[in-house]
Amino acid sequence: MGFKRKNPGNQSIRRQLTFYMGFFVVLPLCLALMLLNFYLQKVTTENKINNETNLLSQIRDNADQMIEVTNYATSMLMTNKNTLKNLRTLEQDGDSYEIYQAKRELSNDISNVESSVLNAVNGKVAILTKTGYVIGSYALSRTETDYEKEQWYQEVLKNGRKTTYSTGIGEIFQEMTIYDNVQKYLYMGREILDYSGKNLGVMLIRLSETNIWGKLAASMVTEEGGALYILDRNNNILMGYNEKYQKQLKELGEQESVKEISEKEIITGNLEDDFYYIAGELENASNKLVYLVPREIFLKENRKILQHILEMVLLVIGFTVCTMLYFSRRLARPLVEVAQTLEKAPNGMAVLEEPRGSFQEMSKFVSCYNQAGKKIEELLEKVERESRLKEKAHYEMLMSQISPHFIFNTVNSIRIMAIKEGQDRAGGNENTEKALEALGDILHAVYSNKNGMTTVGQETALLKAYVDIMQMRFGSSFQYYNVIPTELFYYEIPAFTMQPIVENAILHGVKGVTAGQIIVSAIEYENDFVISVFNNGNSADKKKIEDLLKGEKNQRAVTGIGLYNVNSRLKLLYGESYGLIYNEKVRNGFEIWVRLPKKITESEER
Incomplete structure (x- = not known):
């Protein structure tokens, strides 16, 4: 496979994009921001002054009204x-x-x-x-x-x-x-x-x-600064809100405009210490209401600024979108040509040639793609071989047969049970019928499974039948509890995944243990779920667990499938992150986790 070498005159996408965006976007934006800066400063100051003046006027009106009501009430009393x-x-x-x-x-x-x-x-x-x-x-x-x-x-x-x-x-x-x-x-x-x-x-x-002051004062005087005062004729403080700026207050009293302020008039001005003031006279008294604030705080927050900034952002976004549409079309043209070539190729595989007017990155992409084509062909062959091995493993799992030793022991136990029930006429044949029914369920599950997959619900029913037979053989020496949530019953699980684990828990865990318990539960996660099989019987050391999960299959298993085979099947079907996990934190007993992906079986989907 060959391809045309890149044109040495091609420039990188990043370099061209930087040039065009800098010349057509950044430079005009900087010029616009410089002009907007002067304009916004003027608008900001005017709006802030008008807003604070209105607030002070409302505070003055409220104070005048309170004083008027008070004078009226006290006059009546006097x-x-x-x-x-x-x-x-x-x-x-x-x-x-x-x-x-x-x-x-x-x-x-x-x-x-x-x-x-x-x-x-x-x-x-x-x-x-x-x-x-x-x-x-x-x-x-x-x-x-x-x-x-x-x-x-x-x-x-x-x-x-x-x-x-x-x-x-x-x-x-x-x-x-x-x-x-x-x-x-x-x-x-x-x-x-x-x-x-x-x-x-x-x-x-x-x-x-x-x-x-009401709630209006809190909007004028913030934690960062600002103060409100009511002053008498001699500029003595009668009442203050956040009393500070004493030096500036003294300077304010020397202002001629403040001394000569008239009723209903509100004046504004600046002090030498870079402070801003708003003052007005109370109507029902000869007192003055004054607002003092540092200029930098006074002009810090203004809704008009936010409005103009939003307009500026929208302008930049619109300009940028138009610019990017143009350049994205220019940059995407080589990619479109490559995509059209691949669409016409059988199976999406083709020997690419570098499109005209492309960039260095496109030349490198074409080169890497052609090199990757060879690797893909090799990988396809490897995947095909692994697929055949996977099918072989499925076939072996489907053809696994029930242990003759297990059938012999089960049938012999049923025979003895039938004799005892025959001697006790009042007992009936309920236990014998139950045992035969359980054995039939197991045989049906073994020989009727066609695709090697079942559901969690069907696997749970098989476990119940198997446990009934084992309790018939060993008596009620252990109790079995299945608390798997019913909402997990429709998820896919390979057939006979749980039975070997429960069999191991009975034969190597609770067998011979007084008041033994086997608990099967499950926890659901976002993309998978975990089934837990716990028994409170004999614990197992790390070496024994390695023998169970990595050693040869257990020939005494009912289906001929040991824990090793179960673990291998799960990893082959779903990947290395799935399979059997031994919980090492359990000290009194033994617990195995089965991690499975959340899939609905084909029969349930239909």
């Missing part, structure tokens, strides 16, 4: 006649019943307000009387704080009914056992005046951080 009456009573110092009753009524009024109007905003209220009592929904105690000297108290008195914001109010709530953690709340104070303008006490309010 102007309530019963509240004013009880506060006048508490101007007297002492422990009279009237004073106690006034404190209880104020506590009940506060509890009613918290459970109704303030329940939606999770607000808490306390009244600080002129005599130093702190009255809440669950507290009636005198404060230990010298509040009259505190700055926040003076500011509350100065602002009157107008809401005053201060973190110092948290000290009063800390004294009340049900309140804690000053850093997580927004604190407010309002002076309580009667109709004549006389001071009767101070209304203290606390709003939860969780309700003010």
Whole structure:
């Protein structure tokens, strides 16, 4: 067989593909990415700013609404006649019943307000009387704080009914056992005046951080960075979410745009430390809501980027597909010519010649194929010889005959059993009939098997008949259990595979053993299954196992087929990975595994 030598001018497929893909795909893609980079940076920044601005606006609206509801609820409580009456009573110092009753009524009024109007905003209220009592929904105690000297108290008195914001109010709530953690709340104070303008006490309010920020803050402030603040007019922190960036916060307070911010206005800007900020003023207070975040974190994640990247990927995929279609057609042409030559050749074997316009790889393929053609012819001859040997092994297996010694012993045992049953008229002939039926099943299985193959179910029935005869011969010295799942009964198995193994278990395992047991089970896997034959009788050493699996066949076997023949048949039919396996881990007893492929017999398929 000969072929044309390769053209020295041919280039490898890899080299040509690299050149074309680099020139027509990679280079244009790089240029496109450079242009897209500038465009995406601009779009990313704009979309991120708009998104974060909208989130901050929603947080501001939520905070304004909570403050408005709180002001409304506390105004109702402050102007309530019963509240004013009880506060006048508490101007007297002492422990009279009237004073106690006034404190209880104020506590009940506060509890009613918290459970109704303030329940939606999770607000808490306390009244600080002129005599130093702190009255809440669950507290009636005198404060230990010298509040009259505190700055926040003076500011509350100065602002009157107008809401005053201060973190110092948290000290009063800390004294009340049900309140804690000053850093997580927004604190407010309002002076309580009667109709004549006389001071009767101070209304203290606390709003939860969780309700003010809501779930929106978590989407703005991540573990990587970012912070939210509510600042007063002097840029003091009233409440914060992930409080840090103190240096940048101080710099932010010096920004003129932040100082002059107006209601409903939201401004954005940059700080010198490469930080970005968004700020807005609360409508119901002169406080500012501020969002601070490092620029690199601010621009890290953006849905618009993902959208443009997806568009870019789709563009690259479409371009690549078109390019590859062209080159694959060009590369496949020599392969198509070779395939057409093989299709026209008898049995798919032909002497190939190198196609025109092919590559170095195709030249090498043609050379190797022609060389392999000779080897294939040699292998076909070898396979044919092995096939004849395989058929011969099948024939020997089919022609195996039942041991005359076994037939003689079985018939003699049946004769003795029949005599005993004849003497015992009441016993009947059930045992004799059972023994004859079992012997008939075995003879039928031996002589009626035409193709040498059977099913697991039929093999199981044969085993039962054989065990019945052996139990008749040796008495009930052992018990036999078959727990093979019924779903395995339709799989193919060579005839008389299991009988020699069970026979070996009886004669060399449980014979002469008290309470002997033989258990036949199976496990199913993806492509094959394993049948286990275990007996709790005599153990076998490694040398004995080698004699059984590799030695000459056991001439005392019922069918003349020993473990060696069984193992050889399985390996010949299915390959070296199948056959008999001795379980060396069993110490008390003896176990043989039979590994078989999962095949359905032809009769079952039909």
